[in-house]
Amino acid sequence: MVCLKDAVREEGGEKREYSYLVIDEANEKALPSLTITNTEMVYSDLKNVEGQTQDYWTKYCIHSDWHLFLLNLCRMEASCLELALEGERLCKAGDCRAGVSFFEAAVQVGTEDLKTLSAIYSQLGNAYFYLHEYAKALEYHHHDLTLARTIGDLVGEAKASGNLGNTLKVLGNFEEAIVCCQRHLDISRELNDKVGEARALYNLGNVYHSKGKNVACAGTHDPGELPEDVKNALQKAANYYEENLTIVTELGDRAAQGRAFGNLGNTHYLLGNFRSAVLAHEQRLLIAKEFGDRSAERRAYSNLGNAYIFLGEFETASEYYKRTLQLARQLKDRAVEAQACYSLGNTYTLLQDYEKAIDYHLKHLVIAQELNDK
Numbered sequence: 001m002v003c004l005k006d007a008v009r010e011e012g013g014e015k016r017e018y019s020y021l022v023i024d025e026a027n028e029k030a031l032p033s034l035t036i037t038n039t040e041m042v043y044s045d046l047k048n049v050e051g052q053t054q055d056y057w058t059k060y061c062i063h064s065d066w067h068l069f070l071l072n073l074c075r076m077e078a079s080c081l082e083l084a085l086e087g088e089r090l091c092k093a094g095d096c097r098a099g100v101s102f103f104e105a106a107v108q109v110g111t112e113d114l115k116t117l118s119a120i121y122s123q124l125g126n127a128y129f130y131l132h133e134y135a136k137a138l139e140y141h142h143h144d145l146t147l148a149r150t151i152g153d154l155v156g157e158a159k160a161s162g163n164l165g166n167t168l169k170v171l172g173n174f175e176e177a178i179v180c181c182q183r184h185l186d187i188s189r190e191l192n193d194k195v196g197e198a199r200a201l202y203n204l205g206n207v208y209h210s211k212g213k214n215v216a217c218a219g220t221h222d223p224g225e226l227p228e229d230v231k232n233a234l235q236k237a238a239n240y241y242e243e244n245l246t247i248v249t250e251l252g253d254r255a256a257q258g259r260a261f262g263n264l265g266n267t268h269y270l271l272g273n274f275r276s277a278v279l280a281h282e283q284r285l286l287i288a289k290e291f292g293d294r295s296a297e298r299r300a301y302s303n304l305g306n307a308y309i310f311l312g313e314f315e316t317a318s319e320y321y322k323r324t325l326q327l328a329r330q331l332k333d334r335a336v337e338a339q340a341c342y343s344l345g346n347t348y349t350l351l352q353d354y355e356k357a358i359d360y361h362l363k364h365l366v367i368a369q370e371l372n373d374k
Contacts, residue, residue, distance in 0.1 A: 001373070006304045009312045011277070012355050019128050026135065032337075039372070040340065042293065045250045046229070050086075057251045064200070077107070079109065080106045080109040080111035080116065080117075080120075081106075081111065081113075081260075081279040083102050083103070083105045083106035083109060083117070084103060084116065084123070086124060087100070087102030087103040087105075087106060087120075087123065087127075089098065089197060090102060091123065091126075091127050091130075094282070096130045096131050097131065098122065099123075099127050100127050100128065100131070103123055103124045104301070106120050107120060107124075112150045114147060114150070114151050115151065115153065117147060118144050118147045118148055118151070118153065119157050120165065121140045121143040121144035122140070122144045122154070122156075122159065122160065123142060124136075124140040125137045125138075125141035125143075125163055126163065128140065129166070129167060130164075133284070134167055134170055134171050135170070135229075137163075138164070138168070138171070141160055141164045142164065143155060143157075143163060144156070144160040144163070145160035145161060145276045145329035148160050149353070154187055154190070154191060154194075155187075155196075156363075157183075157187060157198075158187035158188055158191070158196055159196075160182065161180045161187070162180070162184040162196075162199060162200060162203055164177075164204060165178070165181035165184060165203055166206075168180060169203075169206060169207045172214070173335035174207055174208075174214075178207055178208075181203045181204045182200075182204065183206055184199070184200040184203065185195070185197060185201065188333060189199050194250070194251060195249055197247060197252065198244050198253075201240050201241075201243045201244040201247070202241070202244045202259070202260060202263075204236075204237075204240045204246060205236075205237045205238075205239075205240035205263060205264075205267075206237075206242065207237075208234065208237035209233075209263060210231035210266050211235065212226075212230045212231075212234035212235045212270065213234075213270060215227070215229070215230045215233075223269055223270050223271070223272050223274075223310060224270075224271060224272015224273075226270070226272075232270065234270050234271050237263075237267045238264060238267045238268060238271070239265065241260050241263055242320065244256075245257060245261070254287055254290060255287075255291065257283070258283075258284055258287035258291070258293075258296065260283040260287060261280045261283040261287065262296070262299065262300065262303075263279070264280045265277045265278075265279075265280030265284060265303055265307075266303065269303065269306065270305055274307045274311050275311065275358045276305060277303070277307040278307045278311070280306070281300050281307065282300075284299075284300045284303075285297060285300035285301070285304070294330065294331060295331065298324055298327040298333075298336065300329065301323040301324040301327065302320070302343070303322045304320040304326045305318075305320035305321040305324060305343060305347075306315075308320065308344075309347065311336045314347055314351050315333065315351070317347050318344060318347045318348065318351070320334055321340055321343045321347060322340075322344065323345045324336070324340045324343070325337060325341065328340050334367055334370065335367075335371060336369055337367060338364050338371065341361070341363040341364035341367065342360070342364040343359070344356075345358075345359075345361035345364060346361040348360060
């Protein structure tokens with residue numbers, strides 16, 4: 001049998017090497033690791049390993065795509081679990097496209113262990129979600145939910161419900177997403193699973209926030225000047241974020257607190273609760289600095305600037321926009337740099353410092369032209 005033990009990918013220019021352990025079919029013993037260089041595997045590159053002929057290796061090694069090559073190796077006699085583990089490894093390494101191939105091969109091989117199959121469906125759904133193929137993600141999360149219910153796996157049902165809710169939210173199916181996230185919450189509370197409960201509350205907050213924001217952004221409403229149904233959705237989002245914060249604070253999960261504070265601040269901003277938005281974004285900024293998360297720090301500065309504009313504190317807003325601009329330049333994010341210049345231009349117009357306003361608007365224009373942003 002020939003099966004994958006471990007694939008190591010090292011990139012240096014155009015050259016890549018992939019090493020794996022080869023098991024001799026006849027003698028059932030490990031042979032020395034075989035190294036394949038990039039996709040230019042030709043007869044002259046193949047080495048005789050412990051008496052094996054070149055034809056022995058070329059039968060397995062002449063492939064133009066290394067993932068296809070490895071997948072074909074594993075499909076010969078690899079188990080469903082072995083294929084799934086390789087798919088998981090590839091996804092963790094950031095190669096979800098290759099990981100999907102192994103997960104789908106695992107499904108084709110099949111297994112009588114329904115919990116393993118449920119886990120594979122879940123991983124496939126997550127991988128397709130990461131790849132922005134939401135219809136496929138929805139399909140596999142539905143399979144996972146059906147299987148979890150069939151075998152009476154409440155933990156699995158909660159997880160699948162949460163994943164379905166997140167996917168439906170992205171697709172704009174907010175009512176169905178709410179039903180799934182609520183089921184996730186109900187099961188988590190039934191099982192006294194505080195981590196699961198916190199996640200479900202956060203997901204529900206996100207669904208209601210997206211629902212409200214979707215309607216708000218479709219019109220020309222200023223923050224706080226929203227239709228009643230939009231306000232209701234956003235207020236529910238704020239309530240769920242507050243509940244989530246209570247639990248993740250008890251759990252000591254600072255990263256989760258940071259995410260919740262950021263979303264809570266954005267929700268209060270849309271509701272017109274600008275002072276509450278400032279308090280939330282200040283906490284988000286503090287936690288971002290704790291983790292050295294400069295992207296989150298940059299977002300917090302920008303959001304604080306936006307809130308202070310509506311509070312009429314233009315000097316304070318300009319200081320936050322300047323910090324946004326500084327971080328955008330450090331992060332080499334030209335689009336965000338352009339937006340910060342635009343915000344500063346508007347802020348100095350409000351301050352009636354027209355010379356600075358023109359300067360920042362010109363900087364914005366230069367970057368916009370560079371990015372072909374009309």
